[in-house]
Amino acid sequence: MRILLAEDERPLSRALVAILKHNNYSVDAVYNGVDTVEYAKSGLYDAAILDVMMPKMDGIEALKRIRQS
DSSP: OEEEEEOSOHHHHHHHHHHHHHTTOEEEEEOSHHHHHHHHTTOOOSEEEEOSSOSSSOHHHHHHHHHHO
16 A cells, blocks of 8 residues: 655654554655645555645645545
8 A cells, every 4th residue: 555644744754654664555755735735646645644734735725635636
């Protein structure tokens, strides 16, 4: 399973990536809402974990834009 992780706090993001990879998930990490939308549009992901409060665009707005595409 391939997961897109959107979390702007890099230490937390690194910890989550390590945990997910340890459990055999493939993970790509992004750090703002704009990148989240761009990566999600690729269609490569089975799931996404979104932080609500991110720079450039919050997670809720990113989710709305992903669903519109």
